[in-house]
Amino acid sequence: MDEIENANTSESAPKTPLCVSLAENLKLIKKTLGNSNDIIIRKMSIGKFSEQYIAIIHIDGLANETIITDTILESLAPDPRKNSDKESLDTIQYLKDHLLSVGDVKDVIDFPTLYNTLLNGDTIILFDGLTEGIAASTKGAKDRAISDPVTESVIRGPREAFTETLRTNTALIRRKIKSPNLWIESRVIGEETKTDIAVMYINGIANDKIVQEVLDRLDRIEIDGILESHYIEDMIRDSKFSIFPTVYNSERPDVIAGELLEGRIAILVDGTPFVLIVPALFVSFLQSAEDYYHNAIVSSFIRLVRFFGISISLVAPSLYIAITTFHQEMLPTPLLISIYSQREGVPFPAFIEALIMEIAFEILREAGIRMPRMIGPAISIVGTLVIGQAAVQAGIISAVMVIIVALTAICSFLFPAYGLSNAVRVLRFPLMILSGMFGLVGLMAGVMIIILHLCSLRSFGVPYMSPFAPLILKGQKDALILFPRNALLTRPRLISQRNNVRGRKHPDKMKRNVH
Structure with missing residues (x-):
């Protein structure tokens, strides 16, 4: 036990199991988190005849206090109409059955999982005498409301922009593309920040090789923290010493949705309103979203x-x-x-x-x-x-x-x-x-x-100056000039090599393993 207490966060991360004693668990949590005053720990007992001591842990400002009070604490309050003896038979299973209204309940068996879920805004319930806990979804951090775009203003077009919350941004894109083929693959990058990354693409349209290349480059990133999407952009881009950007970014959901429909891949980073798009072409940086609304x-x-x-x-x-x-x-x-x-x-x-x-x-x-x-x-x-x-x-x-x-x-x-x-x-x-x-x-x-x-230059294997070099005649419909909408029936050939005709029904391909 002394060895566990003397371990720091990084050293305790590799599969350190929970202790049997609730007091030991709380002692290690307080020491690892530096006795920070925003860590709220409430001890209580449940059960009427055979008391079970538990601890409810959350971080002030990251967890939703209303959910904790109205759902978790209310579920744990003793109810004389219920059979307390039956409750004590399997406390964890009983709480899971009564905490399902929270939305998501997961098991916690080690300290790395505990710290990750706790710092993401979830509430942890630990039990005395058990090496297993519960993580209840109670995320409720304050976030910025959806507002008008700041850097990409238009006269005609949608007036909503991304925020700093990852799930809000994915929801804004799903409102534009209501397709089951819009897939999301998640990553957590940053040894200290543990930043959530979401890779979005349309299965059956996006090139599988490019999708895999994006995921491979993300998996190779080793850094202590990700504070903005440019950190990711700088580490996955081609020609890192070129002054020209080879990764496109936008704060408009309609722009990202349009790029996804062309077969590109979007990379969303928690904590920033700018979404990355790859592959990026030179002409993409010279085209405005408003071009397609006139x-x-x-x-x-x-x-x-x-x-x-x-x-x-x-x-x-x-x-x-x-x-x-x-x-x-x-x-x-x-x-x-x-x-x-x-x-x-x-x-x-x-x-x-x-x-x-x-x-x-x-x-x-x-x-x-x-x-x-x-x-x-x-x-x-x-x-x-x-x-x-x-x-x-x-x-x-x-x-x-x-x-x-x-x-x-x-x-x-x-x-x-x-x-x-x-x-x-x-x-x-x-x-x-x-x-x-x-x-x-x-x-x-x-x-x-x-x-x-x-x-x-190339962006994830695609020539940067396409469709000018190499010259692609069909690509000229949306390059220097813009053809009418009914003439833009094909997707960029070098980006999307599957289902190139817009509107054509595409069969479900072999599904990728989503991690």
Whole structure:
């Protein structure tokens, strides 16, 4: 017994059975949990003629006090109308029969199971003289209500977003896809945090090889804690040193449901409202959920505008530097005279101008994000206007450069996915350096390197630039432009290799072993 008491949490985790003595069990639980004051332990006796001493244990704030009081304690209260002698014959079985209204009742025979269920919000019932206990489902931690999406707002479309509660998020997806083929496989990752992970996919549509690859990568993760879904993203993604994201994420249930219907796999992490999607394609980061809620012609026009604006966000400062520094002959004479008349008193070359303005804008944008929500946007806008105007009047920056940087900043907000926006923000600076050193030759070389790098990327075995490279003609229906809904009858061929025709009844495949 002394060996058990001297064990810590990690050492007691490998199959340490419960003790026969209730007092010893409670002593070890208190010591392992550091005598924390949020651990509520209530001792009581049940039975009228042969008393049975028990302990009810739960964590304040994680368990639902109402369920504990109205269900568990009420069930344990003595009832003169019942035969107490019969109750004492099999106390555990009797309590199970009367605690079924809780929802879920499980056996507890070792300390690792006890700690896991207790820290998940369940209530533990331990018995004196028995090496077996009961875990009653009483989860009741406070969670955030379902609200509007913050980072993926739309004019037309559903107004609900994921929360930090895993079961709420899975329920939101099941409300969209009411199919028995929507399967969930669970994992617990993190030696200390014990974070619940749910892998969702549609059986018969998702590629079994990709599903198995996702599960294998999750099983290989060894880390002490998972606090946000990016921890998982960073450990399962392909090309870990690439600046481009190869795992898509969204906080909208309708987006995740649409991706699942295309054969992708969703990874939900308890404690974060952002759900991961794999495999991820480059075009996925440039498409908005609202594209599918408008007329196809209007959505196609908006997509083309978005692609054009994103291209400007990447190369506009570099193009200006290259032309004004090395290729002035490309500009019409009146425009060239206007630009150089504004730059007459500017002491810096175009590259230094652009670098100063870009760094200043990135600082202002980051400051606007970190400031309180009520004053952040106002400070960033006012700061940009004041600094830009003051820099022009002081003769440090030309007015044309302010226009170029402002246009670049506006176009950078066209990205539906924030992850790809960050990649473009960083790549803008190497392209500016290449343009300042080699002109358009350096700019084109930089763009070609980026394109070649994109074509070399894969996301769980699927080419990142699909359907452009490799070129898939059927995939062009939902790439740069969007075809009408009745023309989108097939799923992406490289992602879903089973049941590729939408709406076709698919037979039940051999079921996977769900762990």
